[in-house]
Amino acid sequence: MLPCLVVAAVISCGSAISAVGNANHIFNAIHSSMRQWGSSLYHNGMSFFLASVPAGTQLYHGGPSPDHVIGTEWLAFEPEHAILFARMPPMGSQPGVPGRGPHKGPPPGHGGPGGPGRQKPLLLEPPEDEEPRSSGWLQTYVPVRDLRLLYIDGMSAGKTSNGTLDSQNRILVNDTVHDDQIMNEFARAREFCRLSHEVWNDRLDGVIRMEAGFEIILCEFERDLHLLHEVEVQANKGGIPRHLPRPGKDHNKTMHEIVPDSGPWIKAITARYHGIGGNRVKVNYDHFVTAFTYELDIFGGQSKNLRPRLDHLDTSQLEPIRQDLKALILGHDTNEPSFDWQSVTDMVVERYAHTLKSLVSANITANMKQLHDDLKKVVDPFFDFGGRNITAEAERCATQFIPFNAPIESVAARAVRSIADSVCFTLLEAFDEPNYDTAVAKIQDLVDYLAWTTWKECRGCADNEVCVIPIWPMGIWEDWESPTCRDMRNPQADGVEYWGRVFVPGPTEHDDS
Template sequence: MLGYRSSLQLCLAALIANTVSYSPTPNANHIFNAIHSSMRQWGSSLNHNGMSFFLATVPEGTQLYHGDWRSDPIQGPEWLAFEPEHALVFARPHPHNPPPPGDGPSPPQQVVGEPNQAEDGFLHTFAAARDLRLLYVDGMSAGKTSNGTMDSQDRILFHGGREDGGEGWMEEGERAELFCRMVQERWGGRLDGMLRMEAGFEIILCDFARNIEVLRVSRVRPREEGMPGGKIGDHAGRLWLPAVASRYWNIGGDRVRLNYDYLVTAYVYGLDLFPAGERSQPRLEHLPSNELEPMRRDLDALIMNHETSESSTNWQAVADMVVERYGNRLRYLASGQASTLQQLQEEIEDIVTPFIDYDRRNTSIEVEQCSKHFVGRSMSVTTVAADAVLSVSRSICATLLNALHHTEYDLVVGQIQGLINYLSWTTWKDCNGCGDHEICMIPMWPLGTVNDYNHPQCRDFAQLDGEGPRYWALQFPLRKP
């Protein structure tokens, strides 16, 4: 369902007379999906390689959490989680981020004995002392893998400091130190930190003393007897993933605001992000450094010329309405449940009839009215985000309206299926209807299996770690420029 190569152009080229031909903006589907999935655990896990940068604001007063084996005041740069259960995973003595279960050695345990140290650790609770200015790197950008989750950081953001990239949770301190140094030396202190996602959203905050207020420091619940540390089976793990899954579709509470009018995305530079059609996820690691330089310059300009607090159109809200209006109906049209051409076209006409003047039929006008259904008159339509949302909307409307003119059932179904493959909406992988003590399990670094990605299923809180090959253990071949 989440294919990355579009068959839409072929479908549109085959349309018969009395229909409208329409060529989508290149990569509009990927940009649309980046907007739709931004700050959402679900879509950002499935489209885990991201490729886009946004300016983000975390409002003053937002509560944030840090797990540590010490109760001492936290010195930056360090990590903050949005969900306390996420922070609890790091309350015991180990470096930031344990390796995936079964994929590496257990984190080193340190000797504790001082009054401000504990084997079970502490949960530090903070509130943002002012609006935090952050750079949001989308996708599973905190996943320490060679699958491409860190491409946009190591090839774009850290150009010069980490040109050869690198994988592994042991290098996280280096990334944090380098980013915070860049904030001061390259961008004049215009950011407070970086916003990323693994199994949960996190902030790398550069200056704790200036940016957050300590609310409390609490000793954590003792580890259960016989439970191994760092595994999904311990009590922290059983709390962790349900809390993360509650953020599948929204970070919640307006805790993060993104600027959608100004973003930097690899999808607009004509880059070969899917070399030879061999990958379902975009990559940057095979591209020569000089091809990435325009994107690096635009990222600098984004940070230097725009404020995180600038007002912008919420194009994610518009994308949501598009997905909600058409998602289930497109899937139904492609399913074969409408068994005749007449039934199929009646279903399609029900969808597009509000945009048709039956006295003066004009498919071109109908497509335009349909595609702008959710676009307010005051919205600027000149930005990258606007262009992507409108392009995807036009693709949907043109395909549906053109289908009313066709005389072959298989042709109509084929074009709807081609549209679905092009759109690749992550909502179509949702389990739908999990029980109260279950989540729809997908790979979220460092957890998950290949089958969890291909066929997400409802799984009980007590048995979240599935069987089979580990998804993040897959090693894709790396190419150097």
């Protein structure tokens, strides 16, 4: 009998498989972490990880000035992402933006910013009478030491009402930013930096989030970064992007018409579909906090719902998560050693994703003999024909990718082992099942439960195409259901907008009072 695995909530303990509650969602959160593809498909992140960015890593900032930024600002991992900032107008001149102009942050050593220097790219419409400036500045910074960061998974930088902001608004900033303030990035950044200074003993420097590209909100640029160089860049031809696509108004406009020169940006984003690359971010998988391990109805009573939400829960129900997040930050360093459980999820997915899909394909396994033969090829290495024992066979199968000396008590360890158990037991049970329909149904139920993001990847995109999924602020519903190859210069197709209303900030949404 396999040992009983327990994380917060156990589905079953007496069966052959020791199943961890929400093990599939925890497994997928680990597998998709710091990856644009999976984090876009499962955009409502429910987890917080400690992370670090090594000293010397090149990061990018775009804005109206070549001067070293002071205070709190945004950094991009890709220059194509940051250059969009450089091509926008000065944010301090925007109507409804309170506080100060850009690059006028707090003095060095100040724990909390007076308000970040500007908003995110492509969010603000310029005043009608403002003369567009002809150029901006793309700056390259490098951290002077390893940056200590909190990684909020999913598409946590997407300004949507779809749930992308739930973990931040409900847990991290404790309901200080409300649903009618979706665009209020000022408040989120300010509250995070206040928590870091006043509650978490200055143990974190900033936050990693993802929208159309990964970014860092850094609390103190002048303390943590060296300005390596800056280059002047031309503003968008004919002015700046006026707005994002608006349902009903820009239905026939291409992405290139709305965001000039969007091709390099899209190419840079999709290049990070399967990882940020270059060991630029180290994530601690041994210790993290996830809403999936709490007894909360985050799926609205639908076990197959892939879009968890926190918006309907009372704040008291979320307080244990806040306290555990505080304990995580105060109790662990971002640079402490951690076992790479993501690499194990990669091996499991790479080994079984195509196999499982082919096994439930009627045109490949049309009868019991063919299915039996195909299954035998998969499970044969784990058989002992001197005396078959399904429990021992599943043990050998489930542990094949887990190092013998790997830690076994963490949430990640238990979730990954639970998924490996589920895969191996299902394959073995299907092999022993004499009825074709029953065997296929067992495997199909497993596929539905696993919901691996690799199953939605496009096949055979041309060199000038990208596999399109909804990535805020772009995308339609059809792209989530069936991602499609499209020309990277015009990835936006006609259809029902996935993100609903595009939020353009006004005085209320920028109200920091």
